[in-house]
Amino acid sequence: MPLFVINLLLICFLIVCLMFIVRLFLHRTALIYVVRKWGEWVEDRVHVHQHFRVPELNDSTQQQNLFYRRVSLYVNSLASLEDSDFTNLFSGRKPNDILLSLDDNQSIQEVFLGARISWVNQIERDARNQVVSRNFVMRIKKRDKRRVLKPYLQHIHTVSDDIEQRGKELRIYNNGSNGRWKSVLFNHPASFDSLVIDPDVKAKIRNDLEMFQKSKQYYHKLGRVWKRSYLLYGPSGTGKSSFIAAAANLLNYDVYNVNLSQVADESDLNGLLLQTAPKSLIVVEDLDRYVSDRSRSRITSSGLMNFMDGLLNSEDERIMIFTMNDKEGIDSALLRPGRIDMHIHFPMCDFNSFKNLANNYLGVKEHKLFTQVEGIFQSGATMSPAEISELMLVNRSSPSRALKTVISALQSNSRNGGGGKVAARASDSTASSPAPGSVSEEGGGGAWKEAVPKEFRKLYGLLRLKSCRTPGSLDQHDSEMIQR
Ligand SMILES: Nc1ncnc2c1ncn2[C@@H]1O[C@H](COP(=O)(O)OP(=O)(O)OP(=O)(O)O)[C@@H](O)[C@H]1O
Numbered sequence: 001m002p003l004f005v006i007n008l009l010l011i012c013f014l015i016v017c018l019m020f021i022v023r024l025f026l027h028r029t030a031l032i033y034v035v036r037k038w039g040e041w042v043e044d045r046v047h048v049h050q051h052f053r054v055p056e057l058n059d060s061t062q063q064q065n066l067f068y069r070r071v072s073l074y075v076n077s078l079a080s081l082e083d084s085d086f087t088n089l090f091s092g093r094k095p096n097d098i099l100l101s102l103d104d105n106q107s108i109q110e111v112f113l114g115a116r117i118s119w120v121n122q123i124e125r126d127a128r129n130q131v132v133s134r135n136f137v138m139r140i141k142k143r144d145k146r147r148v149l150k151p152y153l154q155h156i157h158t159v160s161d162d163i164e165q166r167g168k169e170l171r172i173y174n175n176g177s178n179g180r181w182k183s184v185l186f187n188h189p190a191s192f193d194s195l196v197i198d199p200d201v202k203a204k205i206r207n208d209l210e211m212f213q214k215s216k217q218y219y220h221k222l223g224r225v226w227k228r229s230y231l232l233y234g235p236s237g238t239g240k241s242s243f244i245a246a247a248a249n250l251l252n253y254d255v256y257n258v259n260l261s262q263v264a265d266e267s268d269l270n271g272l273l274l275q276t277a278p279k280s281l282i283v284v285e286d287l288d289r290y291v292s293d294r295s296r297s298r299i300t301s302s303g304l305m306n307f308m309d310g311l312l313n314s315e316d317e318r319i320m321i322f323t324m325n326d327k328e329g330i331d332s333a334l335l336r337p338g339r340i341d342m343h344i345h346f347p348m349c350d351f352n353s354f355k356n357l358a359n360n361y362l363g364v365k366e367h368k369l370f371t372q373v374e375g376i377f378q379s380g381a382t383m384s385p386a387e388i389s390e391l392m393l394v395n396r397s398s399p400s401r402a403l404k405t406v407i408s409a410l411q412s413n414s415r416n417g418g419g420g421k422v423a424a425r426a427s428d429s430t431a432s433s434p435a436p437g438s439v440s441e442e443g444g445g446g447a448w449k450e451a452v453p454k455e456f457r458k459l460y461g462l463l464r465l466k467s468c469r470t471p472g473s474l475d476q477h478d479s480e481m482i483q484r
């Protein structure tokens with residue numbers, strides 16, 4: 001090979017090495033950002049830009065400009081804000097939330113559909129440093145505007161909606177006899193993680209709920225109302241109401257709890273449905289009782305079915321949840337596909353659920369008493385998760401004592417006729433519950449008293465009294481339990 005070719009190759013190699021080292025140096029020292037900024041500065045000088053101002057107040061009426069709020073939510077959520085040279089940090093509504101916020105007159109950029117868009121948080125102050133006006137000013141290349149502006153504004157709407165939805169405080173609504181909803185704040189701590197059901201079923205439902213939330217276009221294309229219905233069925237104390245609370249927390253939906261015995265007639269029921277807001281869970285608990293005992297409600301079957309089909313605005317997403325202890329003997333038309341999209345069974349506790357509860361309530365993954373518990377479950381004994389969790393909760397200071405208490409309860413239950421009997425008795429116990437299916441209600445304590453055999457309650461009382469001798473080992477809730 002001629003010498004000059006070798007030299008040429010050598011020079012090329014050296015140039016590549018040099019470029020690599022320069023690039024590495026720029027990245028390591030963050031000089032790359034400086035170079036990039038210069039590049040953008042030059043680019044800005046050779047393009048014509050268009051500016052859009054979003055004032056906080058409408059010029060003529062001095063009323064709040066709703067779009068300003070959306071832009072504010074959107075801009076302060078941009079990932080580029082985290083990378084910017086300066087950012088204000090504020091605490092959010094939830095305890096661990098930290099919110100980022102642009103400073104006065106700070107600018108930020110993002111790339112949308114290949115177009116660079118920048119925002120300035122323009123704040124004007126007077127001589128006394130009082131804010132005179134607030135605006136967000138958007139800047140975009142004239143060349144990109146026609147292509148990008150419309151989808152970009154739509155994108156701002158969608159993202160800000162989503163942020164608002166995630167940050168909103170949830171409420172639970174109950175209907176009164178006047179055909180109106182009354183609401184209170186809803187902060188039930190239930191989550192899908194704390195809910196003990198078959199892991200595959202749990203994953204399937206979570207997936208189904210999340211898919212539904214993202215399926216607006218799909219439902220629209222099919223010409224279907226954007227709604228999904230679930231039936232939760234199983235004995236009392238198996239987690240149906242807890243599931244509803246967990247779903248509301250997962251989706252960030254308000255809960256509308258329909259008490260059918262308070263509904264005067266079908267038009268009243270439809271009126272209630274129309275008063276519900278989008279992004280909500282509409283819940284009817286203990287539907288089987290209303291259906292089998294007509295004296296509890298003045299709604300006919302067809303009225304109920306119309307309600308379940310819910311002629312709602314197709315744009316408004318809603319989820320309906322019905323609960324039942326037993327679906328035997330229920331008119332199949334009421335439960336047909338389309339009217340109810342998914343049937344979810346909530347069974348009594350088995351050994352696997354018991355282990356999950358022991359982990360959640362006692363922090364115990366393995367224990368020498370587990371083999372004995374497994375044997376008792378295999379012999380056919382069972383109790384509801386509510387009963388077992390209640391026993392674990394009050395004995396949480398000593399896992400061994402908690403497990404022994406559960407074992408005694410299971411054995412006692414088995415001697416008294418097995419799980420079926422407890423299940424039946426547990427269902428009966430809800431007949432006296434004050435309001436059907438209040439999501440915020442912790443059903444464990446009351447049902448426990450009714451469902452656990454007397455003999456065991458005596459034994460349990462003795463154990464509680466004994467443990468009570470250790471000062472400070474019980475909280476307020478525990479003392480209430482002893483008095484029962
Ligand atoms: N599957 C479960 N996973 C975790 N905790 C549960 C479960 N089932 C019941 N619990 C506990 O028992 C309590 C009562 O459960 P919940 O009210 O959800 O039962 P339910 O099925 O709605 O009963 P009912 O039919 O009587 O209304 C809950 O607060 C929760 O602490």
Ligand SMILES: [Mg+2]
Pocket residue numbers: 240241242285437438443
């Ligand atoms: Mg319930």
